Amino acid sequence: MKSTQALSIVLLSLLLTWAGQVALGYFQVGKLEPVLNEETNLREPPTPSGLAQTGARVFASEGCLECHSLSVRGPSGSADLTRGWGERRSVPRDYLFRESALVGFSRIGPDLSNIGNRIKEPKDLMMHLCNPRNLKPTSTCPPHPWLFEIKLAGPSHDWDSLPLPRKDWKQMIPTYQAKALVAYLQSLNLNYSLPEAPLK
């Protein structure tokens, strides 16, 4: 085999690898458009807020993807829907407005694609981030106290402080990162219907 032949084979293989997957994939899913919901007159999937997009970066940097996936399977061949992780399966259109498309390939913890729909109260999500065992004593999820500041409380606690019983006049206040992360988690929901994945 000549060196030029070998070089041609290598370049052709790489071209097929990238073009075959990324370019064809782009033509198939890269030009997807949001769908208009005629009942609510809203575009779906909804565009996440700027705070939620920042929260996605916090979500990635805290390594949540090491244990949680963001992709619901179903209805056949998996128990994701039965577990209540989503009301329908995830499809490419769900990731349309994600600045950084995070998927995750591990499930030591539950899937979080629909966590915003499952836990609606921001305070509950805050409590979980601060200490997951506050809500579920057997949780294996690690705590993230560095996302909170401990401050002295005044005559009354700040409106955004966590409802934790403390005897020392101190209160836990979420940092900007914690608020962004909670905004991101709240933006994760699959409670809208898409033509390719209607709600069950």
Added chain:
Amino acid sequence: MTFPLPSQSKASNAAVVMITSSAIWGLLAAGLQTLSTIQLLLPILSYLAPLPVLNYGHLAPVVSFLLIYGWITSGLLGVLMILVPRFSGIPFRYGRLLTGGAILWQVGVLCGLTGILGEGGTGIPFLAFLRPVTCIFLVSFLVLGTGITRGLGGSWKSGPLLPRLYLLGALISFPLGLGTAELLLRGGTTPGAVQIIVQLVWASVLQHLWLTPLALVLVFQLIPAMTGRATSSLSLGVLAWITTLGLGGWLSNTLASEGPLPSWLQSAGVVATLLLFVGVLGNGILLQPLLEGKMEEIRRNVALRFMSVGAWSYLAAYGWLAFLALPGVRQTTIFTMTSNTTQTLLIFLFWGSILSGSVYALLPVSRNMGWPSHPALTWHFWFTSVGAAMMVSGYALAGIFQGLALNDAGVPIGTVASYLRPFLVVILIGQILWWVGQMAFSSLLFSSLLKLFPSTAPMAVFPSENAVSTNR
């Protein structure tokens, strides 16, 4: 083994920088990996000492980064810098430039390590570091890769062809893959749905078009040289090479089952994985006659021992990937620790064993040195091999149980996590054993380079029993 060049080539210092750094990163990675497994096993520890740096979410991407870019890539590039001028017959020029490139690579690893530990990862598989680190790696690779392209020159027709073919593929795949992934994933213009495809292509390119071909360069160059046998069929070897290059970039699509990836890409991933295993079997057919009947030599020569473990692990890793790609199996094992099995097979047993074997075979030739202790050689081999085997079996069983439990909606997720604990104990013991073995290797390496003790095993070869009895 005979090599035509003088022992101290101009790349020697650069190679030593890469190999010694690789040993340090490997030790650090294994230590942090042990720590992260302890956290999985005993979650209460993260409540007792809640520090962001020691958080599992920070440690896991650091371990993956250090193993891939610090230990394996550094080490393989280091041994290639020793090997390449010897098989092409063209010596390196600009030794200082190469040493600078090698140091720059280590600066990149250090920046990536501190960045991920301090700020956290990016969540992108195999691209957990920030953009400046990519730039450092690309500049460093420009220097190191340009140097290593010398292996492609000279006697293309008369020299060994298969190592050159794999080297050519790897040297082009890495910079193109890293550059493209960086642009598409962090350029800010790629739609979210396409980013997922790019992430999977990049994961495939890094593992199957960069690290596997690099390891195969060493397999097809060193095993024939050590056994004194030539590969039996060049056509089969070329066919396996074309299969590897053509299909290697499609394998990670099997990581997505349904979900956000177009279904045709998932099917293509399954077909590519199964077909690639046929190509890997082709390479197995070439390697089997090289090692057949050589048990005594494998037993005596630690380098050959590691190389043969690496060669058979290559078959096992791609066989395991093919098994996981089977439709019924994939639905059960996706999102489970079976992917850690694949990673352990590839990193610790395939690439890692080839790296260790190559260091034992090549460093004495390059530095005119020997290894100071026979028992330490044995400890390195047995501790790392048994440790890695325990990790592989632990992850495999854990993953299968985890998959079966995850697919049964009646089993709460907390219970699924508790199922993993017995296997995590086995994995933890394996990781500790591996760390001890790597410690033995690092002690050997540094004491040899610093010439602290007299050499007793010049080429990592044990004296034959006959020779020992004669001496007695």
